[in-house]
Amino acid sequence: METTLHFCGIKTACPLSGASVGRSLRYQPALSQRLRFATCVASTGALNSSLKKSSFCTSRALRVSCSGGIVDVIEKNEIENHNLGKNDKQLSCVMKFGGSSVASAERMREVADLVLSFPEERPVIVLSAMGKTTNKLLVAGEKAVSCGVTNASTIDELSFIKELHLRTVDELGVDRSIIATHLEELEQLLKGIAMMKELTLRTRDYLVSFGECMSTRIFAAYLNKIGVKARQYDAFEIGFITTDDFTNADILEATYPAVAKRLHDDWICDSAIPIVTGFLGKGWRTCAVTTLGRGGSDLTATTIGKALGLREIQVWKDVDGVLTCDPNIYPHAEPVPYLSFEEAAELAYFGAQVLHPQSMRPAREGDIPVRVKNSYNPKAPGTLITRSRDMSEAVLTSIVLKRNVTMLDIVSTRMLGQYGFLAKVFSTFEDLGISVDVVATSEVSISLTLDPSKLWSRELIQQELDHVVEELEKIAVVNLLQSRSIISLIGNVQRSSLILEKVFRVLRTNGVNVQMISQGASKVNISLIVNDSEAENCVCALHQAFFESNISELKKSNGSVSA
Ligand SMILES: Nc1ncnc2c1ncn2[C@@H]1O[C@H](COP(=O)(O)OP(=O)(O)O)[C@@H](O)[C@H]1O
Ligand SMILES: N[C@@H](CC(=O)OP(=O)(O)O)C(=O)O
Known part of the structure; x- marks a missing residue:
């Protein structure tokens, strides 16, 4: 496997296997000297174990973990610099807006106003696909399997998605070209599925990725149009490295330094609000687009929060916070003002749709408070999730x-x-x-x-x-x-x-x-x-x-x- 090494920013093309890269690092004193004070994100298990055997790896500063295809060696102090939020001029929080919050042009305008109503914040914005776009894409994919190539362009859900996105772009007054290529590629993809008569999990992930890719492009273009500098990012291009479990991928450790470096470096060069696709990643072996499971944008948000060491992670929903039960089952459910990470994780894992099952993990590891808020009712206090809380009065x-x-x-x-x-x-x-x-x-x-x-x-x-x-x-x-x-x-x-x-x-x-x-x-x-x-x-x-x-x-x- 061909591996590219980035030593503290210096790139070296290195056509070696993981094991031999590890060996060559061990026998090159100049490199090992660097590694003594470096964090290493290694490409393969072989490289990991090879590095772990070496003397310079005994340094506490060296963290070795797996990622795909890339060996990224970053000075420890560089990583520490990525722990932002302590400096006022740095990115300060993550604000994630779910599908219901960005379902239309009107909602996108309100979300933009909401973001701008916190002038003291320099947020990273994470967006889900507009409204029910993910569901519609999945149905379109299923229909394409059996509808025949000639009918793929007229699948109702494709027409709905096109109409929704083009209408939104027009209403917001941004250029249609922002999403034109994606809409064309989406149609081509559905024709491809129709031709193959099958929808693999890998193709399914690629298919649903169009939702987040388009919503973020539209929102970033709108912010730029109203004079707020914003930059769109596809998560799979900025270091969200995952397992290859299509439709339910897990974030790998290598993601944190990679994402921190990219967002931080760009921000320092030219500060524009980052608008990142939720839900998506890149499989470490296949390098194909993966998704983090339904509702996975919450996990994207907490991952960015931990990567950058931000002050707070906000997840904006269509309810007044985490509620005492699912309001679809019992409408008199009430907001819960405080939760510990442990409570929130159990609640999410055992089915409360309001949070992605794995989303509390990075927040807990980074000890970063998570606030669940209602984008339709921003004044409501929402739910604050922290490491610990006063349980003396708590029963259920x-x-x-x-x-x-x-x-x-x-x-x-x-x-x-x-x-x-x-x-x-x-x-x-x-x-x-x-x-x-x-x-x-x-x-x-x-x-x-x-x-x-x-x-x-x-x-x-x-x-x-x-x-x-x-x-x-x-x-x-x-x-x-x-x-x-x-x-x-x-x-x-x-x-x-x-x-x-x-x-x-x-x-x-x-x-x-x-x-x-x-x-x-x-x-x-x-x-x-x-x-x-x-x-x-x-x-x-x-x-x-x-x-x-x-x-x-x-x-x-x-x-x-x-x-
Ligand atoms: N315990 C709960 N607390 C709050 N919302 C819940 C709960 N259980 C289920 N829900 C549902 O979760 C929805 C919010 O989650 P989600 O659909 O992922 O929002 P978004 O798409 O805005 O991120 C609510 O509209 C509500 O119907
Ligand atoms: N769009 C994806 C990812 C996501 O997080 O969505 P939401 O934030 O709307 O639950 C989904 O529907 O699963």
Whole structure:
């Protein structure tokens, strides 16, 4: 593999394998001298291990991690300079606006006004695709598979996307040429899909990337038009390096220094507000466009926040912050003023659509506060997410529902006291690449739920489940239970008796039996498994009992707490 080395800004073309690059670094004292005080982002595992063996790598200053195709060696003090936000003249915060916030020309104008209403901030802006563009692109791709090449240009969703973007450009008074090439390429791509009669995960990611590529170009052009200097960036061009798990890629460590360097250097040369595509990255092996999973722009924002060491990460939504439950399930949900990273991460992971499941990780690592705000109601205080918060008064913070979960009851066919059963069960999941959400065990049995998104993303649900059962039946009796829901109670688990006493009272009144319960590992989450068909009513009844005690007491005295 051909590797390019950037030594503290000096480029060297180096047609060597990762291992030999590592070796040559070790035997070149001048380079190793530099590396002693450098941070190294290495291209391959081989280069990593080769570097780690070398004496200069013993320096605490050297951090080695994998990225694709590029070895970037940056002086440690250069990295430290990238930790901005301490200096008033530097970029200060990230502001991420989701699809609902930039759904039309009018919304884009309001977002621009909102950004400009904080003159003291020098933000990096992250945008999602306009409105429901991502969904429309996915439907267009599915239709293209079977519509025939001649019909690809007339797919309704393509017409909708063209019309929306051209109308927005016209209404904002910016030049149509800003997105003309993208619209042409999008049509060509749909024709290509129609010709191939298949839509691979890789093509799907490329297809949906058009949404963010166009929204950011339009918004940057509009800011420039009104006299605010802005510069558009495609995340996959500025160092967002990811795994090659198309549709659900993960950010690699190499992203942080690369993104920091690019945004910082550009800002220093010519300060223009960076407008970055959310949701997108570049696969480290394939170098193809990847996406970070639905809602992934939140993760883009927190990654930039950590990379640049910014003061705050703001995610602007269409609700007044993180709410006590999903407002689509129960409209009386209330904003939660404060959350810890741990609570927010559990809440996001267990299905609260408001935050991407992985988005809290960079914020927590960088210890950067995240503020969830409403772009339709900027005066609302929103939710502030920080490392720790006062939990002395906290009981239940929020209720989260994850539907359509598969549960497995696995009972060992071996004798009591035999060791290795749990190890065998989990190695089966590891071999099949399936992640597990909630677990409860006894000596000879284990109940667990499988992460549905992991299965959905590969569209192999039934075959995969059959295969899991087949493998586990070699060591156990297996009972597969589908259409289950996880209700996660996010709150202060130190008060678990109080919480559970109330929960079971509510469930009993509603005639609901809990099929599994998990509490322990997480200090902020108690998970209950119930039937899908009962789950929404449970959430409403629990919400009433915990957050609307007056209503709940009233209903109880009337003999019912059901929603
Ligand atoms: N606990 C919750 N708190 C707030 N919003 C939630 C919650 N659970 C689900 N939602 C839904 O998440 C939506 C906001 O997330 P999202 O659609 O990703 O926003 P955006 O596209 O603006 O980033 C809300 O409109 C709401 O319907
Ligand atoms: N546009 C992508 C990424 C994203 O983050 O969107 P939003 O911020 O609107 O949830 C999606 O729909 O998944």
